[in-house]
Amino acid sequence: DAKTTQPNSMESNEEEPVHLPCNHSTISGTDYIHWYRQLPSQGPEYVIHGLTSNVNNRMASLAIAEDRKSSTLILHRATLRDAAVYYCILSLLNTDKLIFGTGTRLQVFP
Amino acid sequence: EAEVAQSPRYKITEKSQAVAFWCDPISGHATLYWYRQILGQGPELLVQFQDESVVDDSQLPKDRFSAERLKGVDSTLKIQPAELGDSAMYLCASSFLDTEAFFGQGTRLTVV
Numbered sequence: 001d002a003k004t005t006q007p008n009s010m011e012s013n014e015e016e017p018v019h020l021p022c023n024h025s026t027i028s029g030t031d032y033i034h035w036y037r038q039l040p041s042q043g044p045e046y047v048i049h050g051l052t053s054n055v056n057n058r059m060a061s062l063a064i065a066e067d068r069k070s071s072t073l074i075l076h077r078a079t080l081r082d083a084a085v086y087y088c089i090l091s092l093l094n095t096d097k098l099i100f101g102t103g104t105r106l107q108v109f110p
Numbered sequence: 111e112a113e114v115a116q117s118p119r120y121k122i123t124e125k126s127q128a129v130a131f132w133c134d135p136i137s138g139h140a141t142l143y144w145y146r147q148i149l150g151q152g153p154e155l156l157v158q159f160q161d162e163s164v165v166d167d168s169q170l171p172k173d174r175f176s177a178e179r180l181k182g183v184d185s186t187l188k189i190q191p192a193e194l195g196d197s198a199m200y201l202c203a204s205s206f207l208d209t210e211a212f213f214g215q216g217t218r219l220t221v222v
Binding site for chain 2: 034036042043044045046049085087097098099100101102103
């Protein structure tokens with residue numbers, strides 16, 4: 001399984017944009033890039049996913065590098081509710097198997 | 111909004127006892143996953159079902175863990191006998207075809 005590398009933790013102030021990086025230099029051509037997040041005491045929840053093109057949804061944006069060896073999850077305006085562990089995951093098919101790493105713990109300050 | 115249901119939410123058991131967790135996926139979701147999450151770590155996949163068939167159980171400690179999904183709907187994960195190192199959150203997730211996975215709230219197991 002292809003590996004991802006994320007910073008252990010990041011901080012942000014409320015209402016500021018947050019850019020969460022993920023490196024995946026061994027990504028294969030058929031790997032999708034998924035982002036999930038896990039709020040305290042809850043199961044993970046889907047955020048966004050993409051293959052090659054940048055993606056936007058109501059929660060976030062996903063920027064994928066042209067060589068696909070890295071990606072960035074963008075929260076346009078962080079809120080206190082966005083404080084969570086964010087996981088960047090690669091999978092062969094759309095959701096064939098999700099292998100979680102340790103993720104990035106995002107702290108949001110008022 | 112449809113949810114993945116898990117029970118119980120919390121379970122305390124003594125080591126060497128048997129324990130079971132139940133998961134009811136979102137209706138129509140053919141794929142069901144069981145994950146184990148140790149505090150401070152990311153979830154670890156234990157077993158994946160496609161309908162009633164096991165697709166991947168390579169990380170399931172088969173000497174003490176078992177999982178079944180007899181009718182391809184709800185699923186049970188069992189541990190017998192439980193060990194202290196099994197204390198963790200057990201998460202169930204389901205997905206429909208090639209869509210995102212939906213996770214339940216999990217069962218917090220404490221083995222004493």
